[in-house]
Structures are given as C-alpha cells and as structure tokens.
Amino acid sequence: MNSNWVCPKCGNTGYETDQFQATGGTLSKLFDVQNKRFSTVTCTRCKYTEIYKASSNELGNIFDLFFGG
Template sequence: MNYKCPKCDNRTYELGEIRTTGGLLTKIFDIQNKKFSSVTCKRCSYTEFYKAKTGALSNIFDLFTH
C-alpha cells in the first residue's frame, strides 16, 4: 500500500478493523453488521476508516457468538 499521512506526511501505518451495529434490530440483538477497515499513522495516530463489505455468514456468526 502506498500510504502517506495527510496530516504529517509519514509513510508508516497500522491496519485495523472494527465492526459496529446499524439500526434498531441489530442493536437489540447485538449484531455487528457494519464493518470498517482502518489505517492509522504510526507517528501522529491520525486514523481513516473505510467501509468494508460484510457477508451473511459473518453476520450469522456474530448472532451466535454474542
């Protein structure tokens, strides 16, 4: 990946991932149906999030593991 931090011009980074809930029913059943990838600058900690696709299988897995 050719990353350059927009805040400090650093080129080292860490990749991460988070999952969040969406609407009312996903909150009630604690299903994390929205997935985001993150890129964090190792120097200044500036973080950008990018929406990632989630599959039905991962949503079903979330339902049974909570």
C-alpha cells in the same frame, strides 16, 4: 513495509491496519448484532486514522490501491 500511503496530517509513511465491527440500526442494537464492518489505516506517528467501509472483496482492492499490493 512497501507503501504508497502518506499521512495527510504529518507526512509519515508508517501505518498500521485494523478492522472493527459495529451495529447498524435499532434492531441490530437491540439484539447486539454487529453487522457493519470497517477497516482502518492509522498513522504510527500522529495516530490520524482513516476508516473504510466495504465488503471483504472491496477491502482488498482498497488496500491494493493504497499500498501497492
């Protein structure tokens, strides 16, 4: 795994990425519409997790910046 990411809590360089969706406001909650997307980076040692909110195009840029992609 080629990574520029270092966990700010424990210094580990191992990580996992994932994504999740959540509701945004009252109407979204009422109709169970998950219109907010987030990506996460989680340390494999201490489980510290960073959450990023961005459009799909911006997420690629964020991961390129951190992980040298």
